[in-house]
Amino acid sequence: MRFDRITMNYGKRRTIFADFSLELTEGQITCVMGASGIGKTTLLRLALGLERPAYGAVHLRADACIGCVFQEPRLLPGKTVLENVQWVLERSDRPGKGTDGKALDLLKEAGLAHAVSDYPDQLSGGMKQRVSLVRAFVSDPTLLIMDEPFQSLDAAAKKDMQTLLLRLWHKKKPTVLLVTHDLEEALALGSRIVVLGGSPAEIVEDIKAAGSAGGPQFSPPDKLKLEQMSGA
Numbered sequence: 584m585r586f587d588r589i590t591m592n593y594g595k596r597r598t599i600f601a602d603f604s605l606e607l608t609e610g611q612i613t614c615v616m617g618a619s620g621i622g623k624t625t626l627l628r629l630a631l632g633l634e635r636p637a638y639g640a641v642h643l644r645a646d647a648c649i650g651c652v653f654q655e656p657r658l659l660p661g662k663t664v665l666e667n668v669q670w671v672l673e674r675s676d677r678p679g680k681g682t683d684g685k686a687l688d689l690l691k692e693a694g695l696a697h698a699v700s701d702y703p704d705q706l707s708g709g710m711k712q713r714v715s716l717v718r719a720f721v722s723d724p725t726l727l728i729m730d731e732p733f734q735s736l737d738a739a740a741k742k743d744m745q746t747l748l749l750r751l752w753h754k755k756k757p758t759v760l761l762v763t764h765d766l767e768e769a770l771a772l773g774s775r776i777v778v779l780g781g782s783p784a785e786i787v788e789d790i791k792a793a794g795s796a797g798g799p800q801f802s803p804p805d806k807l808k809l810e811q812m813s814g815a
């Protein structure tokens with residue numbers, strides 16, 4: 584995915600991006616950080632085609648299959664856990680369509696074997712977000728867009744979810760664009776961390792990280808600098 588010289592305004596009030604470019608590294612997890620209101624969600628909305636740039640373009644591979652995970656799980660309340668995951672497969676033309684096996688296997692892997700017949704209102708917040716992660720991965724997306732997916736979880740649940748995300752990601756290594764406010768999370772997950780700053784937003788830091796790709800570890804002073812730049 585490539586953002587190519589994007590200019591984006593909301594009405595005439597404020598320019599969020601001006602001549603902004605970013606190319607995601609294929610098969611890696613790119614974490615985007617930056618102060619509140621800088622334009623991170625706007626970037627994801629542009630990626631999903633929910634916003635259109637005034638100038639520039641968002642380029643996607645023709646065969647791209649996109650998965651999404653949002654801050655809130657967004658499960659279908661009238662469907663069981665298994666049906667929520669199958670529902671995605673039924674609407675997809677990806678491999679696995681029409682088979683219960685794939686959805687079940689992934690749910691088991693996510694520690695949800697005992698909950699496949701439960702309805703969303705019977706699940707904890709962490710379990711709901713597990714289901715939405717499984718739902719995003721079940722159709723083997725080539726690109727995964729994630730907007731602060733674990734923000735509302737407590738520290739232990741967050742750690743579990745990060746481990747699960749890396750486990751699912753490692754199978755086929757889709758390209759991931761993940762927005763987070765949490766520097767520890769970016770360092771744990773990201774193969775690359777992009778920090779936005781300024782107005783209109785620019786890339787003020789673009790670094791390799793240790794997370795999913797075994798990049799360099801950061802010394803405490805470097806982490807402090809990153810923390811200050813990203814508003815984490």
Ligand SMILES: Nc1ncnc2c1ncn2[C@@H]1O[C@H](COP(=O)(O)OP(=O)(O)OP(=O)(O)O)[C@@H](O)[C@H]1O
Nearest residue numbers: 593594597599617618619620621622623624625626
């Ligand atoms: N639909 C909209 N209409 C007008 N302004 C908007 C709209 N959506 C967002 N904005 C403004 O655009 C700017 C960027 O918003 P965006 O949600 O992309 O920021 P963010 O970096 O994701 O913030 P946060 O970290 O708080 O979620 C903000 O100043 C916001 O108020």
